[in-house]
Amino acid sequence: MxxxxxxxxxxxxxxxxxxxxxxxxxxxxxxxxxxxxxxxxxxxxxxxxxxxxxxxxxxxxxxxxxxxHLLVRLENHPGALAELSRRLADSAVDVRGLHFVSRDPEACIVALETPDARRAREILADQLVRDESDD
Known part of the structure; x- marks a missing residue:
């Protein structure tokens, strides 16, 4: 996105x-x-x-x-953003920006900006949301 x-x-x-x-x-x-x-x-x-x-x-x-930005799906529970942050930090991927795009009772979507999008995609492959601008 x-x-x-x-x-x-x-x-x-x-x-x-x-x-x-x-x-x-x-x-x-x-x-x-x-x-x-x-x-x-x-x-x-x-x-x-x-x-x-x-x-x-x-x-x-x-x-x-x-x-x-990468669109990432987070389960809607306390600590979900901390879990995402730790996954990236543990792999030495810096985050330049992040904001919530949408939220419902089960999940939310965050837009994540990083200088290493390729590596972030690998780490977060199980949580990525495909966006029409990814084509």
Missing amino acids: KLLTVIGKDRHGVLAELTSLLEEAGVCIKDFAGQTVGSNVVFSIHAEPYEEAFRCLGEAGYRIVSHD
Whole structure:
């Protein structure tokens, strides 16, 4: 799964502008988080089609960084995230980012960013969720 980190100046209406640009480009927002950092806003967006989101936001002057994430299924019980973290740490795989994408009573899906995706895929093969962008 590809996520976009979008950085822009914090100002009145920036969220409306950004989401309107995506709407006008026919982009569907699958997951969205944002925060203010100093005088900037930083948005993390999972959007489809990814290429169109990247193009339209870049043309509008936003700085964009693309990140590949693995989708990992965790059983919904206390300690599941700790177990995942230990599996990666025990194999010397660093985690750069992680966030929950979905949750139901039995399981949740997390998006995991690592500089060693190949190794993480091997370690977590039994928990990976296939995503249409993996093709």
